[in-house]
Amino acid sequence: MPELTYLQAISDGLRTEMRRDKRVFLIGEDVGVYGGAFKVSLGFQEEFGPWRVIDAPLAETAILGACTGASMMGMRPVAEMQFADFVSCAWDHLVTVAAKQRWRAGTPVPIVVRLPSGGGFSGGPFHSQNPESSFAHIPGLKCVCPATPEDAKGLLISAIEDPNPVLFFEHKHLYRRIKSEVPEERYTVPIGKARTHRIGRDISLITWGAMVYTAEEAAQQLENDGVSVEVIDLRSVMPWDKAAVLDSVRKTSKVLILHEDTRTGGFGAEIAATIAEEAFEDLDAPVQRIAAPDTPVPFSPPLEKAYIPQVDDVVAGLRNLAEY
């Protein structure tokens, strides 16, 4: 099995589907000649031609409007937002039209919106956000947040197959930092199915995206204290794997939810509420959250470090729960 970076795995998944299915095309700012801001589609225009790898104007509404229309005509569009932050320009099309079309008229809208998201490299307030909870709140949209190269490829293929609009949050900080074996052949990872990243007994640590690695490091430190932490990688936040989370909570009775998005109204709140509703009698400690504070993402490296949850923050949160 070849070793691929997270970024190469996304390219590989996209290329696989474009070779397999002529309905699949890519549209976005600089995705063609330039190969995309992060070079995910480098060489795609040469292979698939300018009509399947389309350089769009700087107009996110136009990109998603085109995708919605094309999908209703039977195509399988994949849109790239240069940064996840820019998708807010296309909010109306995504939320009012694409998300509701199937309920309103019965027409599937099989589009994929690729969203390079997340911080950790001093990108500042417009290039570092994790807006998954905003879209998870919109009925009709699916949101996936892979953490590993293998999941990135498998979930992208599932997203392209899916008859609904799927927001594919790819974490920029993982693009070239994370590398692992990825099967060469085509495969899918089901949307809405969590992955147990680490098996544990004492505390459930629920997370997704780049925070999976922060969680893993913290869990390793807790192991030295004799505390066994289970790390659940949700992989998708909408739909999310309630059963996997509740099973883990019933086992450990203590939960820490970790996300890079801001705290208030973050998706962790939904998970915490569900645990309180459905696993109340299994809890041995208050459900805890660790998330970014409710501010825009700062530019300054020390401030950004203080902003994004770090391993030490998670260790402290886990110790607090362990001692409770």
Added chain:
Amino acid sequence: MATETAVDVVMPQMGVSVSEGTITKWLKREGEQVEADEPLLEISTDKVDTEVPSPASGTLVQILAQEGETVDVGTKIAQIGGSGGAPAAVPAAPEPEPAPVAEAPAPAAAPVPAAPVAPTPPPPVQEPGGNGKFVSPVVARIASEHGIDPNAIPGTGRGGRVTKQDILAFVEQGPAAAPAPAAPAAPAAPAPPRAPQPQAQAAAPQAGETVEPVSAMRRGIAEHMRRSVDTAAHVTSAIEVDMSKVVAARETLKKEYQSAYGVNPTYLAFVARAAVDTLKDYPYINGELRGDSIVTRNYVNLGIAVELAEGKGLIVPVIRNAEGLNLLGVARSIADIAARARDKKLLPDDVQGGTFTITNPGGYGTFHGTPVINQPQSAILGTYALVKRPWVVTDENGNDAIAIKPLMNITLTYDHRLVDGAYAGRFLRDLRQRLENWEGDGG
């Protein structure tokens, strides 16, 4: 200073069955600064005397319960920080409820970009509000499924909270794993006379009398001693032990133990070590009559009676699993619990779960006594003064002679309901043999 958040200091729960505590000493005065975890006051309960650390850093704004007062667990006894302002001008009548400061200026209307909100730190464990400790949902569910009172389980969580692991272990191992019940089932036969209620008010003091309130510890001792005498059929047997070999062994070990470990191998440590060994062959003496059952154990939790300074009472801290300790371990454990008892550093767990007790009143020269059994145990060993006495010894030719020997009287007071006289006699004989044949560190 007036802008700090007010933190209440409440009477802590110092053991499962403890419902009130007496303030013996405030270590800080009103207006003084105190750091979090710095000792703030000393309290006395019927289980332990201990220091209470400050729950927060700040100014000790107000003391609400004075030295000598006994209050229920959970009662607010002081306030740290906050705008309590000057201590109440009329200290005689404490205000029923110091009103929270409502006059703090309302925050100005938020500017358009909302002010950043710092991430909320995880909340601390709620302090127990009433008598019981906080019971989490999962513990409550398991308790109700098994018909267990969670307050009867020793807790290892924050503030002694019973965790899920605690209750699961309790369910798995059965109640034997729990500390000894506070009160054993009373004998069914003739109802024992009620213990005199120490709180019953006596007549006003007469000329020449001084009256002092009964401390929580004294009340606990009074109740326990009375109940023990009402419960057990106390019988005492005594034996004289020639301690020559122990004295010799101690002389040899003393220097090594003191220089290498800083521990004094006391005679008590030798006797304790020999007694724990002997108990293996006499399980009833380390056992308990519990209702209709006889409970014996494969371990010895050895209680050592320790007198507190100035006759302020007696406490029996417990050396757990004493059967696993060698002479050095026993000596070290005795030194540790005695020091902690005198420094008021014992925890509730340190005084629970004993299976056998040794009391050592010999330090004052007494040569005999009849101690009271520490309920719900079945026996208590008394050790007395080591004195040189003329002693008849028989040499290898069968000739008797009088020699000077270091002798110690040792008594066993036992509950004749469970332990018979011959059984106790054999125990004392074996204990004497161990001491009279002592070699080195006893192995």
